Amino acid sequence: MKCTRCRAEAAVALPSHHSAFCPECFLLFCRRMVERAIHDHAMCTSEDRVLVALSGGKDSLSLAWLLKELGYTIAGLHIDLGIPGASPVARRITESFCSRHGIPLSVLEMEPLGLGMVEVRQRIRRPICSVCGQTKRYFFNRFALDNGFTVLATGHNLDDETSRLLANLLRWDTAFLADQGPVLSAQEGFVRKIKPLYRLSEFETANLSFLLGIETASAPCPYSAKATFPVYKALLADLEDRQPGRKLQFYEGFLKHGRQHFAAQGKTPLSFCRRCGSPTSTEICGVCRLREMMGAPAEVMIAISSPAVLRTQDVSGSAEKE
Numbered sequence: 345m346k347c348t349r350c351r352a353e354a355a356v357a358l359p360s361h362h363s364a365f366c367p368e369c370f371l372l373f374c375r376r377m378v379e380r381a382i383h384d385h386a387m388c389t390s391e392d393r394v395l396v397a398l399s400g401g402k403d404s405l406s407l408a409w410l411l412k413e414l415g416y417t418i419a420g421l422h423i424d425l426g427i428p429g430a431s432p433v434a435r436r437i438t439e440s441f442c443s444r445h446g447i448p449l450s451v452l453e454m455e456p457l458g459l460g461m462v463e464v465r466q467r468i469r470r471p472i473c474s475v476c477g478q479t480k481r482y483f484f485n486r487f488a489l490d491n492g493f494t495v496l497a498t499g500h501n502l503d504d505e506t507s508r509l510l511a512n513l514l515r516w517d518t519a520f521l522a523d524q525g526p527v528l529s530a531q532e533g534f535v536r537k538i539k540p541l542y543r544l545s546e547f548e549t550a551n552l553s554f555l556l557g558i559e560t561a562s563a564p565c566p567y568s569a570k571a572t573f574p575v576y577k578a579l580l581a582d583l584e585d586r587q588p589g590r591k592l593q594f595y596e597g598f599l600k601h602g603r604q605h606f607a608a609q610g611k612t613p614l615s616f617c618r619r620c621g622s623p624t625s626t627e628i629c630g631v632c633r634l635r636e637m638m639g640a641p642a643e644v645m646i647a648i649s650s651p652a653v654l655r656t657q658d659v660s661g662s663a664e665k666e
Contacts, residue, residue: 349373356551359588367555374552377543378410385527387538388495394418395493395535397484398442398449400434400561402553403499405441407541409556411497412445418497419448421487423480426453426460427566434561441558451655452483458640459631465567468637472567475634482631486622488535500539503546506591507576509598521606525599533616533623543592545584546577 345354347366354364358373365373381387388394396408398420411418422438425431435451442449454460459479465472488496505526512520530536541549553560568574584591616622617629624630 355555356548358548360545360584360592361589370551370555374406374544374548375410375413378407378540379414381526381540381543382414382538385525385538387527387540388416388497388536390415390417392417392494393492394495394497395484395488395491396420396447397480397496397498398422398438399499400438400441401499402558402560402562403501403504403541403546403549405438405499405558405560406549406553406556407497407499408441408447409445409558411540412447419493420450421484422449422451423483424451424453424455425476425480426455426462428462430561430563430565433563437559437561449656450487452487453655454479458635458638461567464634464638468634471570473571476567478630479634482622482629485535485537486620489533493535494530496535496537498537498539499541499549501541501544501546501549502591502595503577503580504573505539505542506580506595507573509595510576510580511572518606518609519612521603522609524606525603533614533621542595545591 345357345364346352347354347369348363349369349372350366352366352369355367356370357364361373363373394411394416396404396411396418398404398408400422408418408420420438420442422435424435439449439451441447461472461476464475468475484496484498487493505524509521509524512524526539526542528534528537544552580591580594612625614623614625615627617624617632618627619632620629622629622631628636
């Protein structure tokens with residue numbers, strides 16, 4: 345099998361694009377897919393300060409590499425969830441990656457905030473994946489706003505986005521469908537959120553991280569056994585095997601023909617949390633309510649810039665409290 349672009353020996357076959365690439369051309373392909381996503385949706389410019397949400401997985405680390413390679417001003421934030429076995433590995437890999445590539449990194453620890461996922465899982469009856477996702481979204485957004493970042497970038501790939509879209513369509517969840525897309529515009533209380541990898545599949549980001557020699561945290565979260573998204577991913581993966589290119593057509597078709605319909609339905613009006621000031625549809629936001637249920641002080645949210653919960657790593661690799 346020959347590379348479609350240069351005719352050298354191919355390393356990665358992409359039936360959805362009727363192409364195959366050698367390692368060098370595949371890296372170029374991924375770079376151009378991200379450049380196209382950023383350009384087509386006006387995600388960010390060279391003037392932006394971009395905070396990259398880093399989990400330690402293949403997608404977020406590959407995204408950080410690509411954005412830095414493209415010349416954007418980036419820094420990383422890793423949220424340490426306090427999950428035994430998983431969190432220490434993800435944190436070590438993230439810190440090592442950022443040190444190696446000269447990317448400023450902050451690590452936000454959940455346990456000092458009373459939100460370590462071990463205890464949350466034991467005491468809260470809601471599905472742990474829902475609680476964990478809400479908590480991470482809250483702190484990524486708040487950290488970006490508090491530290492002067494203009495954009496928050498996440499490593500959601502095509503498989504993530506299409507499985508979420510399918511799940512929301514099956515539930516006819518109009519509120520989530522109104523927000524589904526590679527860009528969420530900034531508004532009061534929310535930084536602009538972007539997903540530059542949305543045109544790349546999980547298979548493609550896995551190959552990218554492998555060819556770049558990036559060590560990644562590949563083990564699944566031990567608490568994710570009951571997560572529903574893998575079911576939708578499996579259904580769409582089977583469809584993609586039978587009809588290559590269908591996932592990207594499905595997602596791009598929604599952006600072109602469907603999203604504006606749901607956006608026109610209007611969004612839930614938001615106010616601001618009486619405890620922490622974050623946007624919420626109720627008097628007290630979900631994270632502040634969670635901290636109350638966990639027995640944390642209800643009067644005020646602990647500042648996330650506190651040395652007790654935040655660690656920063658300089659580009660030389662030394663970690664220190666700030």
